[in-house]
Amino acid sequence: MFTESLVKLGKVRSEIREIFEYGNKRKKEIGEENVFDFSIGNPSVPAPESVDKAIMDLVNNYDSVKLHGYTSAQGDAEVRGSIADYINNRFKTEITADNIYMTCGAASSLTIIFNAILQKDDECIVFTPYFPEYGVFMERTGAKLVECKSDENTLQIDFDELEKVITEKTKAVVINSPNNPSGVVYTEETIEKLSKKLKEKEEEYGHSIFLISDEPYRELVYDGQELPYLINYYDNTFVCYSYSKALSLPGERIGYIVVSPKMKDEKDAYAAICGSGRALGYVCASSMYQRVIEKCLDDTADTSIYKKNRDLLYNALTDMGFDCIYPDGAFYLFMKSKGEDARAFCEKAKEFELLLVPADSFGTPGFVRIGYCVKTEQIENALPAFEKLAQAYK
Numbered sequence: 001m002f003t004e005s006l007v008k009l010g011k012v013r014s015e016i017r018e019i020f021e022y023g024n025k026r027k028k029e030i031g032e033e034n035v036f037d038f039s040i041g042n043p044s045v046p047a048p049e050s051v052d053k054a055i056m057d058l059v060n061n062y063d064s065v066k067l068h069g070y071t072s073a074q075g076d077a078e079v080r081g082s083i084a085d086y087i088n089n090r091f092k093t094e095i096t097a098d099n100i101y102m103t104c105g106a107a108s109s110l111t112i113i114f115n116a117i118l119q120k121d122d123e124c125i126v127f128t129p130y131f132p133e134y135g136v137f138m139e140r141t142g143a144k145l146v147e148c149k150s151d152e153n154t155l156q157i158d159f160d161e162l163e164k165v166i167t168e169k170t171k172a173v174v175i176n177s178p179n180n181p182s183g184v185v186y187t188e189e190t191i192e193k194l195s196k197k198l199k200e201k202e203e204e205y206g207h208s209i210f211l212i213s214d215e216p217y218r219e220l221v222y223d224g225q226e227l228p229y230l231i232n233y234y235d236n237t238f239v240c241y242s243y244s245k246a247l248s249l250p251g252e253r254i255g256y257i258v259v260s261p262k263m264k265d266e267k268d269a270y271a272a273i274c275g276s277g278r279a280l281g282y283v284c285a286s287s288m289y290q291r292v293i294e295k296c297l298d299d300t301a302d303t304s305i306y307k308k309n310r311d312l313l314y315n316a317l318t319d320m321g322f323d324c325i326y327p328d329g330a331f332y333l334f335m336k337s338k339g340e341d342a343r344a345f346c347e348k349a350k351e352f353e354l355l356l357v358p359a360d361s362f363g364t365p366g367f368v369r370i371g372y373c374v375k376t377e378q379i380e381n382a383l384p385a386f387e388k389l390a391q392a393y394k
């Protein structure tokens, strides 16, 4: 009677949500301060003051009917124009309002793009470790998600592995830098090599291969690295930007897609994005939040707190003998589990009220993800529990 695959999807929570729900239950039992929940990527840093100010300004001074009314399906033209100007200024690009499509965050951007470009039996490459929801977002296209193993030590792209998995059926490649769950940031060299490889493959196969840059963590880099802007490197690029982490607005659902102006058949590509958003019933992104972010384009939440958390957690855990990947960005620490079975390791961690996520569903068994987007105090209080966990494996 119901669509079986969707009933299943509705019943089986993602592993992250499962642990998060367990954490909520446990907090009720033993008190919030006694549970060290590192499971979910919900920012703990408040949105900057400019967001509150923009909301107040809009509520007090803007036409209320317009503020809460539908906008154009692709987003308000003025807002899209402001975003285009901002991107052009910052990244020396030449995009216009008609390259931007406003969305309800990166999740909907990805779903819209996958549905616009992937057909049955197409292949879409993702690099391990990757955000497990990619599989869910593309499932109904009938396309196949193909994992490409990253370099074991650096988690940068392993081009020998890419050569093994790329085929004539490859229609798209997704990158996510800074990465969830590893915090790894792709170097410019990696991006240049990837662009060159994809161009060669497009010529060899005689069709476009789309590069999808999923970048909700773009503003979360800690050591002054400059992140390459993908449309300056590869023509057939879609960028998925989101304000969920940058402005700490994950529940407000606001972001956008950029369709590169240099994309082959750019106008049809943009039409496919609009058509896909329409077919999926998105109607338009939040009218009020389109206008809020327009007023906060060059602001971010205070990311220095995440840097402080990263330094504290990385240094403490490596001192305890845990093997961690140094995260240049995002707000996750990727750590090797003690013992090969990361799920068993996370169960052990629960004995000390530490809630960590096994990375099996990210395509990397043997690792765990620790979300450090929490209050610094939580990390300080959790360190003795991590020490006990380390001792349990000595």
Ligand code: PLP
Pocket (backbone or CB within 6 Å): 041, 104, 105, 106, 107, 108, 131, 176, 180, 214, 216, 242, 243, 244, 250, 255
């Ligand atoms: N992509 C990655 C890699 C993420 O980590 C997330 C959220 O955590 C998303 C996409 C979805 O983000 P949004 O809240 O913008 O939909």
